[in-house]
Amino acid sequence: MKLWKPAILSLLVILILFPFVYLVLLSMASNWRFPEVLPAYFGLKNWSRIFGSETGLLGSFIISVVISLSVATVSTLSGFFISRTVSYHPRKNTLTLLTYFPYIMAPVVFGACLSFFFLKLGLFGKPTGVIVAQFMIAFPYALIFFSSFWNERTKSLENLVATLGGNRVQTFFKVLFPIAKGMLLICFFQTFLISWFEYGLTSIIGVGKVQTLTIKVFLFIKEANFYYGALSCCLLIFPPVVLLYLNKKYVFNKIV
Numbered sequence: 001m002k003l004w005k006p007a008i009l010s011l012l013v014i015l016i017l018f019p020f021v022y023l024v025l026l027s028m029a030s031n032w033r034f035p036e037v038l039p040a041y042f043g044l045k046n047w048s049r050i051f052g053s054e055t056g057l058l059g060s061f062i063i064s065v066v067i068s069l070s071v072a073t074v075s076t077l078s079g080f081f082i083s084r085t086v087s088y089h090p091r092k093n094t095l096t097l098l099t100y101f102p103y104i105m106a107p108v109v110f111g112a113c114l115s116f117f118f119l120k121l122g123l124f125g126k127p128t129g130v131i132v133a134q135f136m137i138a139f140p141y142a143l144i145f146f147s148s149f150w151n152e153r154t155k156s157l158e159n160l161v162a163t164l165g166g167n168r169v170q171t172f173f174k175v176l177f178p179i180a181k182g183m184l185l186i187c188f189f190q191t192f193l194i195s196w197f198e199y200g201l202t203s204i205i206g207v208g209k210v211q212t213l214t215i216k217v218f219l220f221i222k223e224a225n226f227y228y229g230a231l232s233c234c235l236l237i238f239p240p241v242v243l244l245y246l247n248k249k250y251v252f253n254k255i256v
Helices: 004-027 045-051 057-087 092-098 107-120 126-144 152-163 168-179 181-196 200-206 211-224 224-253
Strands: none
Touching: 004 224, 045 224, 057 092, 057 126, 057 181, 057 211, 057 224, 107 126, 107 200, 126 181, 126 200, 152 168, 152 200, 168 200, 181 224, 200 211
């Protein structure tokens, strides 16, 4: 059995890495048709066009980063503060149950239900509308995530600070934020990923005008442009890989 473990582990690593390696290779190829074993061209031509106006991938990447950072920052901070009120509320169970409401429906159906109100508010087809729509599914996640932080131990610490003469601002910035730093980072990473990979709400509220990377990936696939689709997928998985590395280095290792 010991002899099989390295082989099985190596096979698993190859299976996990193969899709990512294949995406990179496909993004660097062109004119690769059956039954040719190798593509007619293999180089950085597709990547060089990312800075041009032909694909608009650079603009989509920037829009995606701005939207995801905005959603993650606002959702994490507001979720942290408001989760305290929800956790200490007499009707905590009812309020917690309501936070699951956005997840009852599929994102496309949820977006269709919201489209009328966004149209009336002038947010339809705008990045601001996409941020607000994604916030409506990221914020409940943050509420649920931080619900476990507000327990009897945390309440005792708040009471201790109040007894020593500390006000609410000092309690949050000098005590609660340092204690919850790990959870805040994890929630930020998670809400960033929720926004980053969101397609349904973005396609409905953005109506094709707000072309994030996820929208671009599906557009290239529909056009049968697999090379640009692979290139946009490479850009799509780059920030999550960076966040995973930062999460492991600065959050997970400290917790362990």
